[in-house]
Ligand code: V47
């Protein structure tokens with residue numbers, strides 16, 4: 001019944017309500033939901049499925065927040081804490097294959113001054129002028145604004161002037177206040193995260209958006225999260241992609257379970273259906289695994305993310321994937337799903353088309 005209603009809505013070009021999205025989460029017809037999401041995906045992206053040659057850098061795992069789902073962070077002086085120098089970051093980037101985007105996120109370091117982040121961006125831009133720098137979650141931006149004593153807007157403008165091209169979608173977690181307080185009491189609120197993204201979009205910085213699912217949240221929390229993102233996207237149009245992040249429970253304070261493949265696919269599909277104003281839904285293969293990500297391409301996703309090379313956040317929490325996929329691996333996975341592999345740059349311009 002819910003699916004019929006959704007199908008009619010999609011045909012008439014109207015968007016899903018909270019109640020309809022909730023019904024989908026409670027509906028067991030995974031294939032039916034997947035078919036609707038695949039059609040919505042096809043309307044946006046045809047048979048294209050994107051990937052990017054990219055690199056992840058986590059400058060430090062030292063973090064004052066210590067979120068209870070995060071197995072990556074350490075306190076200063078704790079075993080396993082690290083901080084990379086700017087030279088070490090440049091050396092890491094120089095090693096290995098070419099890439100078109102670097103993704104940089106890390107902990108909230110208690111001692112690094114704001115200038116350190118500006119110097120990091122400037123040094124990377126100087127060494128790799130044609131590489132897009134996608135850096136710093138809204139949580140890090142908020143922290144930088146505090147340590148610099150500048151407004152969020154001026155903080156973002158300074159980062160942009162030093163080389164920041166776009167921002168990743170991390171730190172959104174789940175906006176619902178009750179769960180968010182249990183998961184990450186020190187972190188900015190959901191409203192705070194959305195406000196910072198609005199500022200970024202306002203000065204021309206494109207961003208992504210995420211949702212961490214599979215921990216303590218309810219389906220209603222997920223739907224509310226998606227609807228908040230949809231409302232901001234209506235206002236700014238600044239989001240490029242939405243990435244549902246599957247919670248990994250190992251070495252975390254809250255523990256719990258890995259998400260199921262069924263939940264992963266359903267969440268991708270419902271995201272595609274609810275977020276009718278987002279161009280791209282990413283199946284982040286590091287968290288979903290290569291095979292579930294490939295299947296997600298038939299359930300509404302149109303992007304697998306990238307080649308990565310080194311990934312610490314999910315692997316600290318028990319990721320079962322490797323850390324590298326080659327361009328050929330990506331092309332193979334995508335074409336075996338019956339999709340057209342398109343290597344993209346950070347802004348979804350094709351850089352290489354294999355067909
Ligand atoms: O902000 C932390 C999440 C995020 C765990 O924008 C966890 O293109 C699962 O945001 N289990 C960082 N997730 C990753 C991220 C991201 C990744 C790939 C692409 C993009 C993009 C963004 O990882 C954090 C947090 O939400 N995280 N711990 C965990 N145990």
Ligand code: SF4
Nearest residue numbers: 063065066067070073
């Ligand atoms: Fe720090 Fe981010 Fe981990 Fe939270 S999720 S503890 S803010 S690194």
